[in-house]
Amino acid sequence: MPNSEACFSVHCCLSTVFVILRKEMGGVKRATRNKYLGRRRNRNLSRSKVSTDDTAGYADVSNADPRPPSCDQSSASKTKLSFFGISLDSKNEHVSTPADIQSDCYFFVQKDVLQYFFDKVLCYSCHSNSVRFDIVRDKSCGFAVKGHLKCTSCGIVIFEEYLCKRVYDSKANRAPFELNMLAAVAFRGIGCGYSAMEDWCGNMNIVHCQNSSAYQKNCERLRVASQETFEKVRDESVEKIFKEYEKLGVLPDDNGVLDIAVSFDGSWQKRGHSSHNGIGSVIDLLTGLPIDFHVLSNFCHKCRYFESIDDVSDIWKERHLENCPKNFEGTANAMEVECAKVLWRRSEANFKLRYSTMLTDGDSKSFDAISEENIYGVDRHIVKEECINHISKRMGTALRKLVETCKAQGRSISGRGQLTKEKIMKIQNYYGRAVKDNANDVELMKKRIFAILFHMSSTNETPKHVHCPPGKKSWCFWQRAEASGKDPGDHKNHETLPVEVGKTLVPIFRRLSDDGLLKRCSRAKTQNANESMHNLIWRYSPKGTYVGRKTLETAVALAVCQFTMGATYRSMLCNILGICEKAPLKAFSHKKNLKRLKYAEKAASKGQKARRKQLKFRTAAKETMLEHKEGITYGAGEFD
Ligand SMILES: [Zn+2]
Ligand SMILES: [Zn+2]
Ligand SMILES: [Zn+2]
Numbered sequence: 001m002p003n004s005e006a007c008f009s010v011h012c013c014l015s016t017v018f019v020i021l022r023k024e025m026g027g028v029k030r031a032t033r034n035k036y037l038g039r040r041r042n043r044n045l046s047r048s049k050v051s052t053d054d055t056a057g058y059a060d061v062s063n064a065d066p067r068p069p070s071c072d073q074s075s076a077s078k079t080k081l082s083f084f085g086i087s088l089d090s091k092n093e094h095v096s097t098p099a100d101i102q103s104d105c106y107f108f109v110q111k112d113v114l115q116y117f118f119d120k121v122l123c124y125s126c127h128s129n130s131v132r133f134d135i136v137r138d139k140s141c142g143f144a145v146k147g148h149l150k151c152t153s154c155g156i157v158i159f160e161e162y163l164c165k166r167v168y169d170s171k172a173n174r175a176p177f178e179l180n181m182l183a184a185v186a187f188r189g190i191g192c193g194y195s196a197m198e199d200w201c202g203n204m205n206i207v208h209c210q211n212s213s214a215y216q217k218n219c220e221r222l223r224v225a226s227q228e229t230f231e232k233v234r235d236e237s238v239e240k241i242f243k244e245y246e247k248l249g250v251l252p253d254d255n256g257v258l259d260i261a262v263s264f265d266g267s268w269q270k271r272g273h274s275s276h277n278g279i280g281s282v283i284d285l286l287t288g289l290p291i292d293f294h295v296l297s298n299f300c301h302k303c304r305y306f307e308s309i310d311d312v313s314d315i316w317k318e319r320h321l322e323n324c325p326k327n328f329e330g331t332a333n334a335m336e337v338e339c340a341k342v343l344w345r346r347s348e349a350n351f352k353l354r355y356s357t358m359l360t361d362g363d364s365k366s367f368d369a370i371s372e373e374n375i376y377g378v379d380r381h382i383v384k385e386e387c388i389n390h391i392s393k394r395m396g397t398a399l400r401k402l403v404e405t406c407k408a409q410g411r412s413i414s415g416r417g418q419l420t421k422e423k424i425m426k427i428q429n430y431y432g433r434a435v436k437d438n439a440n441d442v443e444l445m446k447k448r449i450f451a452i453l454f455h456m457s458s459t460n461e462t463p464k465h466v467h468c469p470p471g472k473k474s475w476c477f478w479q480r481a482e483a484s485g486k487d488p489g490d491h492k493n494h495e496t497l498p499v500e501v502g503k504t505l506v507p508i509f510r511r512l513s514d515d516g517l518l519k520r521c522s523r524a525k526t527q528n529a530n531e532s533m534h535n536l537i538w539r540y541s542p543k544g545t546y547v548g549r550k551t552l553e554t555a556v557a558l559a560v561c562q563f564t565m566g567a568t569y570r571s572m573l574c575n576i577l578g579i580c581e582k583a584p585l586k587a588f589s590h591k592k593n594l595k596r597l598k599y600a601e602k603a604a605s606k607g608q609k610a611r612r613k614q615l616k617f618r619t620a621a622k623e624t625m626l627e628h629k630e631g632i633t634y635g636a637g638e639f640d
Contacts (some may be wrong), residue, residue, distance in 0.1 A: 039374035076288045076529055076601035080594065083240045084288065084565040088597045095591040100583035106179065112133070123151035123158070131158065135208075142210030144177035168578035176218060178579050181208050184218035185573070188554060191542045217293075223554040225576040230574055231559035233564050238351050244287050244394055257348055261285040261357035261385070261523070264343070264366060265530035266336030269543055270551070275332040277552050279537065280339025280366075281560070282347075283529045285359060290533060290560050291351065294339045297549035300326040325549035340366035344375045344382075357383045359525055361390040386520040387527040391512070392432035398508045399424045406504070413501050421494055422620040429451055429613070431512070437469065442515060449513045451476075457502040460491050533563045567592035 081087065111133075118131045130153035136146040143160075149159040166175040187197050194215045201209035210218070245251070245258055252258040262282045268275035276299035282292045303326060306312045323461035328338060347353045354376050360367050367384045376382070403424075404415045413419050436447035451467035455476055458464045468476035472483045497505075541547055541555035561569035567589035574581045602608060 011406065015382055018112055029428060033193065036445060059617040076532075077596055078604075080288050080564060080574065081566050081597065082570065086566055086568065086593050086597075088594065088601070097583075104582040105584045118149070121459060123154060123156065125156045126151060126154040128153040138161065140208050141177055142180040142214055143183055143206075143208055144179050145208050175549045175578070176214075176221070180214060181218050181221065181577060182208065184222055186579070188219065188222060188542065188551075191540050191545075191555070193547070193551075205255055219551070219554070221577065223550055225573055226554045226557035226561075228576050229561055229569060229573045233561045233569055234291065237284075237287075237291060237564055238353065241284050241287055241289060241291070241353070248286075252352065255352075257352050257354055258573075259356040261359065261383075261529050262291065262355045263359035263387070263525065263530055264340055264364075265527050265534070266339055266353075266364075266366070267530075267537070268332055268335070269538070269541070269546070270332075271543065273332045273333075276546060277549065278328075278332055278335030278339065279534070279552070279556055280336060280528055281345060281533060282343050282355060283533065285523070285525055288529050289426070290529075290564055291353065292343050292347070293556055293560060294342045295549055295553050296335045297325050297552070297554055298328045298332070298335070300324050301548075327549065334366065337366050337369045340370055341373065341375075344370045344373075348376065355382070356378070356380065357385055359385040359387055359523075359527060361387050361527055385523055385525065386517065388432060388435050388521050388524055389526045389528065391409040391435060391517070391521055392428050395431040395508070395512055396428035398512065399427060399505070402504060402508065413504065417496075418498060418501050419505075420620075421623055422617060423497070424458075425620045426495055427456070430455075433475060434468075435518070435521050436524045440522050442518045442522065445518050445521075446513045446515075449509060453502060453505060453509055455497060456497040457499055458491055458496060461490075463491070482533060533560065536563050566596060606632075 020314045065241050078087070086313075115133050115481060118133045119129060122129050123131055130151055130152070132150050132152050134148045134150070139146040144162050147159065147161060147163050148157070150157050162177065164179040164287050167178045167181050168175055183197065187193065191217060194212055197215065198209055201207075240389075241260065242258060244251070245260065250258070262284055263278065264282050266278060266280045268279075269277040276297055278296045280296075281290060283290045302320060303324060306316075306320075328335060330338070344355055347355050352472050354493050356376065358367055358370070364600050367382070371382050399419065403419060406413045414421075418487075430452045431449060435445055438444040438448055442494065447467050449467075451469070454464035455468050455478075458478070465476055465478040468474060468479045470479050470483060472480055474480050474483070478488045537556050539561040540559045541552050547555075558569075558573075561573070570585055570589050571581050574585065
């Protein structure tokens with residue numbers, strides 16, 4: 001019973017079979033279209049193929065792989081993809097025609113309906129319409145089912161074959177089926193594993209699911225292929241980095257090694273500090289192209305299990321160590337530093353690159369660790385740069401801490417008209433702009449930072465806006481009014497702070513306008529690229545779901561490829577996996593790239609940026625208002 005109701009996906013090779021049948025049988029009746037066959041998408045394209053038209057009606061579901069949308073930073077996306085010739089104007093020229101797409105696709109068929117289809121077909125031998133379709137149960141390999149077509153009247157077997165192709169894989173005795181391979185790629189691509197595949201099959205009435213060991217084998221193939229794809233993509237990226245630096249007149253040294261500036265960041269699979277998996281990535285600051293990554297894991301199920309057993313054979317241990325996922329002994333916190341060391345140590349030998357400038361998030365110990373090690377020699381110091389987003393966040397954090405400290409001392413400075421959440425956010429924003437807008441000029445940066453304090457302590461009687469940035473687009477209302485010849489209005493309508501509160505902020509402003517600190521911000525770069533790449537990685541391997549190191553390595557490689565060159569990397573991956581690239585995949589990748597670019601462009605537009613900022617301020621203002629209205633409702637130990 002379940003078998004007869006089973007859906008299974010059939011490759012279009014089935015359509016070819018129909019053609020053969022028709023040719024040999026001469027008078028084949030056309031299958032009558034009924035409502036179950038679905039709507040024909042494009043009549044013209046089916047006509048262009050030799051009478052495969054009626055099967056096209058089944059093509060409701062293609063083998064499209066629903067990957068998560070990219071979360072990259074807008075302008076960065078555009079720049080990166082342009083290195084690989086992908087832009088919003090790129091025409092559909094590399095993409096196949098709709099006819100190709102239809103002829104290459106997979107689709108779902110309900111077994112009953114297929115029998116109904118064959119009921120209309122005549123046996124080529126006895127010309128009776130007793131053709132019976134069946135699935136050879138014990139010969140099915142996962143999603144690849146073996147079809148059996150027999151005439152019950154004369155007993156002749158018309159056809160017995162697998163309904164999908166095998167991929168070319170020289171290492172396997174019998175090459176795996178393309179459909180099984182694609183299923184593993186698709187599920188890993190949406191951050192799901194075998195149990196998700198089983199659930200999906202169950203819910204879809206698909207009885208022929210891959211078994212666990214076949215799935216694992218396919219995942220291992222995918223892991224190897226994903227690393228190879230990543231290496232290819234990375235080689236192209238490195239080549240492009242060399243070219244871009246050359247354009248700026250920066251050339252490699254006599255040994256062909258190029259000094260570049262990179263941003264480094266680490267990320268963990270689990271929030272908090274108990275994560276078993278951690279990654280570190282290096283992205284070139286000039287082009288935004290990722291160069292390298294490293295995955296660390298401090299856990300192995302098998303090792304932990306066998307630790308509790310005394311009589312484990314040495315042979316087992318030896319054999320296991322070759323494949324043990326654990327490659328790090330230490331806490332999650334120490335992983336970032338270790339990743340940095342590994343990445344820095346291999347840069348020169350592997351890619352002829354020296355990461356001589358490192359952009360980090362300030363509190364990172366990685367920089368100290370690699371400078372201590374003198375990785376590139378005693379006379380080659382690595383320069384540290386700060387991510388301006390993290391620097392601005394430091395201002396916000398310091399101000400919030402100040403509010404807390406004052407509160408602990410019984411002095412509230414966060415009430416109405418004082419240092420509210422909204423004002424903290426504004427100060428943080430102005431500080432960020434002072435740094436960003438005046439990159440390369442530390443003195444001006446400093447002046448604009450202190451201007452915030454003067455601006456905040458201005459009154460109608462004593463306006464102190466001379467140091468505020470001038471112009472119609474200034475954040476300072478006074479300067480804006482001045483630039484457009486209008487009356488600035490009352491100070492009460494704008495952000496001002498009581499003098500006593502302003503004074504308490506001075507030490508924080510001094511600390512955060514330190515010359516050394518500002519110099520390290522002079523490139524005004526952020527770690528946004530690393531952060532969005534990590535987001536993408538955690539979509540391929542969701543946070544909170546523990547996976548072994550190898551699975552995570554697959555996810556990271558795929559995510560980095562997608563981050564670098566968009567969905568186009570899938571063509572490379574398919575080639576390496578031995579799956580000939582199909583038209584539907586090409587079309588899908590093209591569509592994905594365009595969607596990413598459009599989204600990126602929209603997010604980068606000034607209007608959108610302003611809207612996001614406004615929303616943040618509004619939320620903060622609302623919170624302050626509510627807090628004021630409700631009084632303090634919660635605080636640790638407050639009501640003891
Ligand atoms: Zn027959
Ligand atoms: Zn182990
Ligand atoms: Zn001002």
